[in-house]
Amino acid sequence: MTKPIETSRNGCALHGALQTIQEIEGFVPIIHSNAGCGLQQFLGGSRVSGCNGSGNAGGFAVASTNVIERQVIFGGTSRLREQIKNTVKIIKGDLYVVLSGCTTELVGDDIPAMTKEGREQGFPIINLSTPGFKGQIHYGYVTFIKGLVDELAKGNQAPTKKSKGLVNIFGIIPKQDVFWKGNLEELKRILEAVGLKVNTLVGYGEGIEAWKEVTNAELNIVFSPWGVNIGKHLEEHYETPYLEFDALPVGAEDTGLFLTKVAEKLNLDSVIVNNFIKEEKKKLDHYVEKILDFYVEYNFQKEFAIVGETSNVIGISRFLTNSFGLIPKVLIITDKVEDSYKDYLTKQIANLIDSFNVEVYFTEDGGEIKDIVRKSKIELVLGSSLEKEISEELKVPLQVISFPIVENVILNKGYAGFRGAISLVEDFSSVIITFENHIRLELKDKILA
Structure with missing residues (x-):
């Protein structure tokens, strides 16, 4: 049963x-x-x-x-x-x-x-x-995209004519990724900055005309296992190659690598690409530097557990670990990926998050997730509103980064790319500072009492 x-x-x-x-x-x-x-x-x-x-x-x-x-x-x-x-x-x-x-x-x-x-x-x-x-829900997303592209292509007997510099983005599911709008807007911004035309296909300004252009793209860029399925379909039926990324790029290191791989695939001007990466990294470093005093004062270097979908969990964890010095203990992936892909992801995570013996779990069961986090002895939880109960039980701060989220209004904020990393630093820093101040106030009241 x-x-x-x-x-x-x-x-x-x-x-x-x-x-x-x-x-x-x-x-x-x-x-x-x-x-x-x-x-x-x-x-x-x-x-x-x-x-x-x-x-x-x-x-x-x-x-x-x-x-x-x-x-x-x-x-x-x-x-x-x-x-x-x-x-x-x-x-x-x-x-x-x-x-x-x-x-x-x-x-x-x-x-x-x-x-x-x-x-x-x-x-x-x-x-x-x-x-x-x-x-x-992921199956429905994939079914819709493949079905729609095939329907729009019916009756078109002429060979597909590729539009130079046009790329499609797949694998970011609206609303299931709570930051989907901001993530797509940032990916579009950085890809357009190096000379590409970008079809995000969902969100502001995206309609039937964008979908009619899908098969004309030079390249499909896919994130998460759900983008891979679409990429393979479009490569097989419409001869459009795809470039796969295991996670959304977050921060200078990952985003620079992402842009470099895209540039190599499409033979873009490396000077333009490298100059853009250099300038964006400089800007990101400028803003991150502003928080360093508080990093020490409030002990940002915490051991954390993170709960969410594949692309967000890996991308955010990698940035917080490799670029900001936090310590990953538990990664819980909630989208239902195939068993063969689980093994692949586990190996990728071990390679991507250097020097840490991080535990990886695949489950969407709320009860199991609570038990895993409860036993992990962490100091920070990054997850959904469903993790609020366990964070309060453990008396550790919670940063909401995944579906479902009920406490926050999210319009076009995202955590991907260069600008997304700044938003992520702002959010988790604010959560830690607020939590630590609350603890200090409680301690002061006890002393005075």
Whole structure:
């Protein structure tokens, strides 16, 4: 019998596709499932991802067939036909995407027939199979991207013409990475600074035209295991090579290495790249230097445990360890990667975080995570709001860096790149200083009493 998971932080496939669609301008999702699917994504995804709002076509306003017992017994295709027509009338969009849930997939509704009927009537509409029983939120993200690219490429008989300097970024899942907007904006900034044109594909200003250009890119840059799957698909079907990174680059060392690898792959001007890296490093060092007095006074060099998704855990840990002198004790990775990839990641972590015997765990179970952190004897926790309880129990500071986050509003802050490293230093320094001041005040009150 499968052991139940306590407080899982990974939604279902439908949620992964839905929250990605909601972050593309002009895209309108239509859920073909029961009423709870869209509601669960909003309450358990958007609202606890740095207080992200519902957007243009999400939240309580998301289009849904809201199937009930009648449709389960007699089929829901007619209900879907009705919902497609009503949605197109009410919500203006460049592309409508029907997402199937568990109920309608089990019943066997002919969803492709309904979307084909819609296209024959002139509606720009596609459908994707995203029932929760097929996988978690990451599977839905991958399914949506591969499906959308393939649909847009249909009927294009001409060979793909590569656009010089155009790159796509994959593997950063909207809202599942709570800092996705800021991370993508920083990656775009630094890549454009060395002469590239960047498709982030989700976020501000990204719409149907950007997606039509996906197969024309010279290179796909992928982060996390979920980007690799997409990279392989696009290389096989559209002859676009991909460059894989195990983690988001954080700080001068990692970001410089990231840019250097991209530059080598695309034969960019090394002088321009190196000058940019040098100037950004100089600027980062300038700001970090300002905190050094407090580093000593408040003992920033703490042993820490970190909890979150692969790309963030590795990137943030590497920066805090190699560039800022903190001591990693426990890394807990919460996205469900394949067993073969776990071995690979464990070896990579051992190589990337020098000279430390760090323990690596793969689990999304809230109970297990508490037990691991409880036994680790750490002085700082970097994780989600779910780790607040254990941090209070251990009387150590908590820096929220991963999903879910309920205490903070996150608009376009990120931890990737050069600027992201400054934000990270600001945030974890503030947490430590606030915590230490609180401890000192409590001690003073006890002495005076």
